[in-house]
Structure formats: structure tokens, C-alpha cells
Amino acid sequence: AQSVTQPDIHITVSEGASLELRCNYSYGATPYLFWYVQSPGQGLQLLLKYFSGDTLVQGIKGFEAEFKRSQSSFNLRKPSVHWSDAAEYFCAVAFNDYKLSFGAGTTVTVRA
Amino acid sequence: GAVVSQHPSWVICKSGTSVKIECRSLDFQATTMFWYRQFPKQSLMLMATSNEGSKATYEQGVEKDKFLINHASLTLSTLTVTSAHPEDSSFYICSARTGSGEQYFGPGTRLTVT
Numbered sequence: 001a002q003s004v005t006q007p008d009i010h011i012t013v014s015e016g017a018s019l020e021l022r023c024n025y026s027y028g029a030t031p032y033l034f035w036y037v038q039s040p041g042q043g044l045q046l047l048l049k050y051f052s053g054d055t056l057v058q059g060i061k062g063f064e065a066e067f068k069r070s071q072s073s074f075n076l077r078k079p080s081v082h083w084s085d086a087a088e089y090f091c092a093v094a095f096n097d098y099k100l101s102f103g104a105g106t107t108v109t110v111r112a
Numbered sequence: 113g114a115v116v117s118q119h120p121s122w123v124i125c126k127s128g129t130s131v132k133i134e135c136r137s138l139d140f141q142a143t144t145m146f147w148y149r150q151f152p153k154q155s156l157m158l159m160a161t162s163n164e165g166s167k168a169t170y171e172q173g174v175e176k177d178k179f180l181i182n183h184a185s186l187t188l189s190t191l192t193v194t195s196a197h198p199e200d201s202s203f204y205i206c207s208a209r210t211g212s213g214e215q216y217f218g219p220g221t222r223l224t225v226t
Contacts, residue, residue, distance in 0.1 A: 099161060
């Protein structure tokens with residue numbers, strides 16, 4: 001079945017430590033890939049996206065993601081987490097119709 | 113970046129009544145808007161695609177007579193939950209697509225049906 005999987009429901013990380021959020025997809029073709037962040041009371045914000053080209057994508061707020069076709073993965077990383085990065089993170093995919101299918105989300109908690 | 117607003121941000125209604133949620137693209141024109149539903153601690157589920165000037169396209173399992181969508185202009189789409197019941201209580205989120213394909217999301221509307 002076609003799906004987007006975020007294996008980690010909840011991740012706790014210390015401020016200043018690195019963060020990696022996993023995302024795997026299962027589709028016949030390579031979709032467009034996105035990472036969004038959702039903070040309480042705010043709309044989803046696009047962190048970065050991959051359509052084609054360089055497999056290492058730089059986004060906003062110091063985030064980056066790497067597309068690995070062989071692993072059907074698009075993992076999100078940040079070298080040093082700030083307390084303001086505590087939020088819900090969603091991986092999403094789309095095709096030419098731009099209809100997004102979201103993963104279940106990963107809640108990130110940042111401890112001092 | 114582009115801004116999408118939703119109104120109201122929170123609404124409480126009685127069972128059996130209807131409620132309308134507005135989604136506006138404030139600084140760009142959106143020929144396509146999307147409506148999502150999000151249950152607590154869960155992901156967003158696409159409900160329907162709203163195209164300006166034409167009928168909305170609903171995802172499988174979404175009742176089109178229950179969730180009426182109107183995309184009257186290039187900056188406004190509305191979702192009307194008709195004859196609402198407690199199980200319709202949820203967080204409803206819209207997004208608007210720019211000409212370049214990017215989607216911008218509204219802040220969401222929390223609907224509580226009592």
C-alpha cells in the first residue's frame with residue numbers, strides 16, 4: 001500500500017544536540033517530498049522540499065534533508081537544536097496533482 | 113511568504129446545526145485550495161480539493177453532502193459542515209496553492225460540536 005511512514009512518534013533531544021527525524025515512503029514512483037513543522041496555534045510551515053536534483057536539500061531554520069532513493073527515505077536533520085524547535089514535524093509526499101499525503105508526525109521535545 | 117487565513121479560529125456549535133469555515137489567501141490568488149482534517153495527536157487527512165469556479169473533488173470516504181465546499185473566488189474557499197454531530201468535532205485546516213505549486217497553510221479552525 002502507498003504510504004508515508006514516520007517511525008518515531010516522539011523524540012526528546014537536549015538543546016544544542018543534533019536532531020534527525022526519519023521519513024520513509026512507499027510509492028511506485030518517486031514523489032515530491034516535503035517536511036512541514038506545526039507549532040501550537042500556527043499553521044503548518046514548509047521547512048524544505050525535494051522535487052529533483054541535488055539530494056541534499058537545505059531549508060529554513062537550519063534544517064536540511066537528504067533524499068535516498070535506494071532507501072526510499074527523506075530524513076530531516078538539524079545539527080544543533082534550539083528550544084524553539086519543539087513542535088510537531090510532518091513528512092509529506094505529493095505528485096503532479098499537488099495533493100499532499102502526510103506521515104503520522106513526530107513530536108519533538110527539547111530539554112534544557 | 114504568502115499568507116492564508118481562516119475564520120473562525122474556533123467555533124462551538126450545537127448538534128444538528130451547520131457551520132461555515134472560511135479560508136482566504138491574503139496576498140496571492142489561489143486557483144486551488146485544499147481542505148484537511150486533523151484529529152488530536154494525529155496527522156492531516158486530505159478531505160477535498162477545491163478549484164475556483166468548479167465543483168470540489170472529494171477524497172474517498174468523505175461525504176460531499178456533509179462537507180460542502182465552495183470556491184467562489186481566487187482568494188476564498190469555504191467549508192460548510194452541515195447538520196454537524198459530535199463526531200465532526202475536529203481541527204480543520206485549509207491550504208492554498210500558488211501558481212508555482214507551493215502550498216501555504218491556514219492556522220486551522222477548531223470545531224467543537226456539543
